[in-house]
Amino acid sequence: MSKPLDILKSYWKHESFRPAQEEIIENILQGNDTFALLPTGGGKSICFQIPALLKPGLCLVISPLVALMKDQVENLKSKNIKAIALTGNISFEETNNLLDNCAYGDYKFLYVSPERLQQDWVLERIKNLNINLVAIDEAHCISQWGHDFRPAYLKISSLKEYFTVPFVALTASATTRVQNDICTLLQLTNPKLFKNSFYRENLGYHIIKTEDKLNKLRQIYYKNPEPSIVYVRNRKMCLEFSQTLNDLGFTATYYHGGLSTKEKDKNMNIWLCEQAKIMVATNAFGMGIDKPNVKTVIxxxxxxxxxxxxxxxxxxxxxxxxxxxxxxxPEINPDNFKKYFIDNLPHKDFLTLVYRDLNNHFQIAYGDGFQETFYLNLNQFCIKYNLSVTKTFACLQFLDRQGVITLSNSISNKATLQFLLESREVIRYCSLNPNDAEIINVILRNYTGIFEQVTNINTSLIATKSNTTEEKVIDVLKKLESQEIIELKLQSNDITIIYNEPREDNYTINRIVKHLETQNQIKIEQYESMLHFVTDTTTCKSVLISNYFGEEQKEDCGICSYCNSKSKTEVKSVSDSIINLLKNGAKSSNEIENLLSFTTEEIIFAIQNLLENDSIFLNSNNQYQIK
Structure with missing residues (x-):
């Protein structure tokens, strides 16, 4: 029988495990429920993937993020490990086929969202599979005190009724309160907690006060030209800062949730290969990214x-x-910052307004919409209904987490067209333009009546059926429009929305609003903790982070902004004492050390600084003297 290390070497090409991984794997293989709290970069996925590969059957992985599921499935497939993800935009028929594959196709991993498990027919199918392990990723989502609470996670514990297999909960960040919630709400049986320290001895946290962020970025990158990530708040800033950094002579690219998969992959590879050293990104960037030599995250x-x-x-x-x-x-007033943050939190009335406007925008009648897919351009929607983009997106995220809708950020193109020429003229065009012919023929075969009336078309479907890219399809359509062969209306959308339940207005909002009020209060408390981290000038930043997550760290890190300023203050104190002493006459280093109550190291360091700054000099008698 293979051993965990053999599997690691064979599939992942690593010679040894990271801290806690091997112990977690052994605990799972012994049949025990397990809680793995491994900070970012700790390699959580291997902890359930290796034991699943060592046991007969299929591992059920519950994850809240479509992008994360797709990323892990692709990584497994690249290692010739069979894996499937049931994402929200898959049809009933395709879902059935995928579950058949799980039953009969020797698959090892089935990724599902917690909302999928609430569909009775999906759960019935999964109950009949040979499940060997249940892994709950991003397990902090089960706690209302977590930073991404999803009520659907509360139903996961019901799986204990059907599967007598180990359950493993995994998360990268959870306070003590959230840790307790995870174990209780998932009904883990005598779980063993494996927890790596939150302390990173090589990582210095720095709060830098500046009114000119761009100039500060320039200074940082002249000093540290190695690979970097810059996190910004929105998509517009991604593009702007990336362009500006390139104009300044640095190499930068960008990444946000609204990019197409092709653009994401292209920009990611540019950064990974270091054709661009700087990645400017929203918080959509980071899942599955393990670039070891990132020098700065800003x-x-x-x-x-x-x-x-x-x-x-x-x-x-x-x-x-x-x-x-x-x-x-910049210099901040905590009260003003907190007020700004609170003002942007959605409340019941605004949530009701957004939900109503969304239904009206899609022309969904009361009781309709269930399992329908819609495409939305968020900015245009907010302009149309005079809504705040930030608050509206927060409402859509909340509706997503409550399971009312499934939300994904991806570019899609909604197109309508009608042919203006007769069919024989279009056929003649195809004979003269063979490179465009296949796309045109696919359109003609799939959309009847397109010569008589304006017709909605699916550019992605056309691309698939003509064995080309969606970009190529759009290029051909624009070419046809320019030659007045078709009348075309093309709209780019950045959000896909699937309705998980029919439109019910007040019933829907009243059912979920209690979670909104609780969530807002928790977000305010979390933001206050974040502000305290930023504004505190009396504590090591690494200590503040460790303490927040319930870990006692007594010693200062020595490399954060607080420790650096403290060190400078201490050096200045020693230097001032030496200067005052030398005002009474020249002294040797031994005399300085005997007359001052500082350590030898502190005195030597201060003397070196004073010499470098030309504040003192060494005279012919080997004594230090003020200039």
């Missing part, structure tokens, strides 16, 4: 909570070399 705005900040900052210095997490901010 935040240009204050994140909403320490959980997110810790995960994003933790993408620096994974190779063990000294690295920096830098948060650039």
């Amino acid at each position: 935040h240009l705005q204050i994140p909403e909570n320490l959980e997110s900040y810790y995960q994003e900052a933790g993408r620096a210095g994974r190779n063990g070399n000294k690295a920096f997490a830098l948060l650039l901010t």
Whole structure:
């Protein structure tokens, strides 16, 4: 029988496990429920993937993020490990086929969202599969005190009725309160907690006060030209800062949730290969990213909570070399910042308004909409209904987490067209333009009546059936439009929405609003903790983070902004004492040490600084003297 290390070497090409991985795997293989709290970069997925490969049957993985599921499935497939993800945009028929594959196709991993498990027919199918392990990723989502609470996670514990297999809960960041919630709400049986320290001895957290962030970025990158991530708040800033950094002579690319898969992959590879050293990104960037030599992670705005900040900052210095997490901010008034944050939280009336406008925008009648898919351009929607983009997106995210809708950020193209020429003229065009012919023929075969009336077309479907890219389809359509062969209306959308339940207006809102009020209060508390981290000038930043997550760290890290300022203050104090002493006459180093109550190291360091700054000099008698 293979051993865990054999599997690691064979599939992942690593020679040894990271801290706690092997112990977690052994605990699972012994049939025990397990809780793995491994900070960012700790390699959580291997902890359930290896035991699942060592046991007959299929591992059920519950994950809240479509992008994360797709990423892990693709990684497994690249290792010739059979895996499937049931994402929200898969039809009933395709879902049935995929579950058949799980039953009869020797698959090892089935990824599902917690909302999928609430569909009775899906659960019935899964109950009949040979499940060998249940892995709950992003397990903090089960706790209302977590930073991404999803009520659907509360139903996961019901799986205990059907599967007598080990359950493993995994998360990168959870406070003590959230840890307790995870174990209780998942009904883990005598779980063993495996927890790596939140302390990163090579990572210095720095709060940098500046009114000119761009100039500060320039200074940082002249000093540290190694690979970097810059986190910004929105998509517009991604593009703007990326372009500006390139104009300044640096190499930068960008990444956000609205990019197409092709653009994401292209920009990601440019950064991974270091054709561009700087990745400017929203918080959509980071899942599955393990680039060891990232030197700096820079935040240009204050994140909403320490959980997110810790995960994003933790993408620096994974190779063990000294690295920096830098948060650039102007001088702030905590009360004003908190008020701004609270004003942007959605409340019941605004949520009701957004839900109503969304239904009207899609022309969904009361009681309709169930399992229908719609495409939305968020900015145009907010302009049409005079809504705040930030608050509206927060409402859509909340509706997603409550299971009312499934929300995904991806570029899609909604197109309507009608042919203006007769069919024989179109056929003649195809004979003269063979490169365009296949796309045109696919359109003609799939959309009847397209010569008589304006017709909605699916550019993605056309691309698939003509064995080309969606970009090529759109190029051909624009070419046909320019030659007045078709009348075309093309709209780009950045959000896909699937309705998980029919439109019910007040019933829907009243059912979920209690969670909104609780969520808002928790978000305010988390933001206060984040503000305290930023504004505190009396405590080591690494200590503040460890304490927040319930871990006692007594010693200062020595490399954060607080420790650096403290060190400078201490050096200045020693230097001032030496200067005052030398005002009474020249002294040797032994005399200085005997007359002052500082350590030898502190005195030597201060003397070196004074010499470098030309404040003192060494005279012919080997004594230090003021210039």
